Amino acid sequence: MRKLVVITLTLSVFLFVSCSDDKSVTIAEQYGLAYAPLQIMREKAFFEELEPDFEVKWVKLGNTAAIREAVLAGEVDAGFLGIPPLLIGADKGMDWKLISGLSVCPVGLVAESSEIPDFGSLRKDHRIALPQPGSIQHILLSMAAERERGDPALFDGSLVTMKHPDGMMALLSGAVDAHFTSPPYIFMENEGGGGYETVLGGTEAFGGEFSFIVAMADGAFIKDRPELLNSFLTALERAVDFIGARPEECARILAGIYELPQEDILRYITYPGMKYTTEIKGLGRFIEFMTENNYLSSGLTESDVLYEGLRD
Amino acid sequence: MKRSRIEGSIIWFAALLGLWEIVSRSGLVSQLIMPPVTVILRSFAFEWGSGELEISMLLSLGFVFAGISAGGIGAFIISALSFQFDAVKRLSGMLTAVLHPLPGIALLPVFILFFGIGRITLLVVIIHSVIWPLIINISAGFTSVPAVYRRIGSNYGLKSAAFFFRIMVPASFPHILSGLKTAWARAWRAAVSAEMVFGITGSGGGLGWFVYNKRIFMDTPGMYAGILMLAILGIIVESGLFNLIENKTVRRWGVSV
Numbered sequence: 257m258r259k260l261v262v263i264t265l266t267l268s269v270f271l272f273v274s275c276s277d278d279k280s281v282t283i284a285e286q287y288g289l290a291y292a293p294l295q296i297m298r299e300k301a302f303f304e305e306l307e308p309d310f311e312v313k314w315v316k317l318g319n320t321a322a323i324r325e326a327v328l329a330g331e332v333d334a335g336f337l338g339i340p341p342l343l344i345g346a347d348k349g350m351d352w353k354l355i356s357g358l359s360v361c362p363v364g365l366v367a368e369s370s371e372i373p374d375f376g377s378l379r380k381d382h383r384i385a386l387p388q389p390g391s392i393q394h395i396l397l398s399m400a401a402e403r404e405r406g407d408p409a410l411f412d413g414s415l416v417t418m419k420h421p422d423g424m425m426a427l428l429s430g431a432v433d434a435h436f437t438s439p440p441y442i443f444m445e446n447e448g449g450g451g452y453e454t455v456l457g458g459t460e461a462f463g464g465e466f467s468f469i470v471a472m473a474d475g476a477f478i479k480d481r482p483e484l485l486n487s488f489l490t491a492l493e494r495a496v497d498f499i500g501a502r503p504e505e506c507a508r509i510l511a512g513i514y515e516l517p518q519e520d521i522l523r524y525i526t527y528p529g530m531k532y533t534t535e536i537k538g539l540g541r542f543i544e545f546m547t548e549n550n551y552l553s554s555g556l557t558e559s560d561v562l563y564e565g566l567r568d
Numbered sequence: 569m570k571r572s573r574i575e576g577s578i579i580w581f582a583a584l585l586g587l588w589e590i591v592s593r594s595g596l597v598s599q600l601i602m603p604p605v606t607v608i609l610r611s612f613a614f615e616w617g618s619g620e621l622e623i624s625m626l627l628s629l630g631f632v633f634a635g636i637s638a639g640g641i642g643a644f645i646i647s648a649l650s651f652q653f654d655a656v657k658r659l660s661g662m663l664t665a666v667l668h669p670l671p672g673i674a675l676l677p678v679f680i681l682f683f684g685i686g687r688i689t690l691l692v693v694i695i696h697s698v699i700w701p702l703i704i705n706i707s708a709g710f711t712s713v714p715a716v717y718r719r720i721g722s723n724y725g726l727k728s729a730a731f732f733f734r735i736m737v738p739a740s741f742p743h744i745l746s747g748l749k750t751a752w753a754r755a756w757r758a759a760v761s762a763e764m765v766f767g768i769t770g771s772g773g774g775l776g777w778f779v780y781n782k783r784i785f786m787d788t789p790g791m792y793a794g795i796l797m798l799a800i801l802g803i804i805v806e807s808g809l810f811n812l813i814e815n816k817t818v819r820r821w822g823v824s825v
Contacts, residue, residue: 261583321783328598348786350600383685388784416685417780418765425677431685551785 280311281477281484284323284335287316288420289439289524290359290469291336292510293495293532299509300498302491307484318419319388327352333477334488336469338392339542340551346561347552351475353563356489357536358496361468362529363458365397366427366445367434375404375456378411382433385416385423390551392468393436399545400461408549427452438468440516440524459529466538478563486565489534496532499525536566577807603789611789612796621778625797628774631687632755635694639751642695643702648732650703651710660703668700672758673765690762697758698751705747709740742818749810756798 281303285291294314297303303312315332317323320341326332328350336358345352365375365384372378386393394415402408416423416432420441427435427445434455435445445452459465471492478485499506507522514521524530539558546552585605591597592604599607615621650657672679672693679696683689713736721735737744763776773781775794782790 258579261580319784321786324786325601328601344786348600350786389781390784422677422765426680426685429681431680 279309280313281334281481281488282313282315282332283488284315284317284326284332286319286323286336288441289510289514289521289530290361292506292525293358293492293499294336295510295513296498296506297491297495300495302494303488306487306491310484320391321388324350327472327474330474330476332474334471334473334485336471339467339470339539340390340392340395340546342470342472343542343546343552343556343561344390347554347556349554352472353475353478354470354536354539354561355473355478355485355563355566356471356492356534357467358469358471358492358532358534359467360465360529360531360533360537361439361458362442362454362527363393363396363436363438363468364442364454364461365400365434365436365456366442366452367455368427369451369453369455372434372455375400378434378455380410380414382414383416383431384411384414384434384436385418385426385432386436387419387423388417389415393438395542395546395551396458396461397436397456398549399463400456402545402549403463408545439527439530440514440520443520443524443527457529462538462541464538464541466541467536470536473563493534496534499532536562600786600788603792607789608792608796611787612793615790615793621793621797624773624775624778624794625801628756628759628776629801631690631694631759631774632752635691635755635759636698636748636751638691639695639698639755640702640748643699643706643747646699647703647706647710648736650707651736652728657707660707664700664703667696668704671761672696673761676762676765690759693762694755694758697754701750701754702747705743705750706740709743709747710736712743713739738817738821739823741821742823745810745814745818749806752805752810753802756802760798 283294285294298312298314304310315326317326317335320337323332323335323337324341324345327335327345334355339354342352342354365378367378367382372382378384384397386397388394389412397411398408401410416426418426418432420437423432423435423437424441424445426432428448428450435441437445442454446454458468473485473488503522503526506525507518510516510521510525511518516524525532539561543552543556543558543561547556588602589605592599592602603611612621646656646660650660675696676689676693679689679692683692717735717739718731721731726734759774760776760779763774764780775798779791779794779798782788782794
């Protein structure tokens with residue numbers, strides 16, 4: 257009996273040993289138009305052009321918790337996510353850094369305008385779908401709740417966590433009353449008829465412009481392979497510039513990936529308020545708000561999370 | 569025999585915890601994903617002390633028992649009707665074949681459409697996950713009852729209801745019990761995973777929501793405390809409740825298989 261226990265347990269240790277590979281970089285992304293430069297970077301092989309000996313592996317993960325776990329497991333070197341989940345990880349002691357901005361997006365709270373014409377008429381018993389507590393959508397909602405209604409936690413009991421496509425379905429079927437979402441879902445809900453309108457814009461909630469999606473890199477990756485990181489940042493910059501310079505070609509590439517008509521994609525990526533930029537915006541305000549409201553507890557500062565190469 | 573079985577489980581459990589502690593402290597993996605057992609236990613004590621864990625546990629238990637009860641009654645009625653009427657048997661056979669392999673989560677969009685987002689939907693997901701295995705087990709139990717028992721029943725002049733409860737149910741109880749064990753495990757999985765797909769904060773979430781929420785905010789020890797709670801409940805019900813039922817029924821009646 258004891259022998260069997262020992263053998264089984266020894267074998268199970270191998271489950272925790274994963275193979276790492278020096279000739280590849282693994283990048284985690286999520287789904288949505290905010291990640292468009294990544295698809296361009298991949299299609300145009302911008303990174304491979306700079307580093308022909310390296311292979312980029314892209315993994316699409318369902319949520320930011322999965323990205324954090326993959327980074328901690330050493331399975332992912334860099335990735336893309338909202339600022340708040342990045343801060344929560346850093347606050348808990350994760351060694352990862354913000355290396356670049358990616359997009360500024362017209363996110364917002366969408367509701368049926370006859371029922372909820374403005375943010376002021378949103379009640380506690382209305383149900384609000386958003387990806388998850390602690391997500392950028394939740395933090396933005398709390399920020400607006402604090403400023404306009406005096407209580408950041410006012411709607412914390414009204415949240416229903418759903419992925420964007422499920423949230424859109426729930427809103428349209430009336431299962432929830434409002435949906436805090438991002439492109440392309442926010443465009444579809446606003447333009448799909450049925451009287452749905454954005455009752456609270458992201459910029460309005462935040463009180464200014466902010467990076468919706470940013471890039472992060474694992475501390476070990478930054479330390480061990482700085483040249484590779486530089487190439488990655490250069491490739492990202494090229495992809496962002498490419499969208500700005502040749503939106504039609506981008507729309508053609510993206511139409512196939514998002515399975516949406518090319519003209520819709522073109523309209524979406526050039527929508528007012530939609531910006532692809534590597535500039536990081538709003539980091540300080542996120543840290544301040546999240547610390548005040550106990551989402552962060554370690555006294556995190558901007559320089560704790562910013563990649564050294566960016567700090568000048 | 570029984571005692572050595574308990575000792576065996578304890579050795580295994582302790583060995584697993586020991587291995588966990590060693591791996592966690594070895595530096596091979598990040599403690600942010602795999603915190604030491606001692607840290608998890610401390611978090612368990614903290615969450616229990618704050619009341620959050622108990623409330624989640626009671627809510628989940630409530631859902632699971634409600635789901636199993638409703639699913640159990642439904643499954644019993646369907647199985648009894650199938651036993652009596654061939655048309656019902658064909659219908660329930662077809663439905664079981666189609667719906668049993670489908671995870672409740674896959675049907676969630678349909679459930680949400682009809683029942684909205686809330687407790688009813690969660691209950692429906694649980695009922696869906698328990699009713700099909702129960703029908704299969706109860707029906708198998710009924711058909712396995714030897715004809716001689718049934719003839720004894722008719723000789724005593726038992727009418728349908730009495731016949732079912734006094735002959736069919738006791739004689740097929742081992743099957744019913746194993747159906748209930750499957751249902752118990754399925755119900756938990758359904759309750760926990762449904763809450764991970766759509767969680768409702770504030771208005772009170774169960775253990776699935778507890779685990780999910782801890783994971784989102786990267787409170788890993790808290791997350792494992794929730795999982796530990798699930799494991800403890802599993803052990804209590806499996807070796808406590810089911811064992812007790814087994815001892816009071818099938819072993820005493822001498823119908824155990």
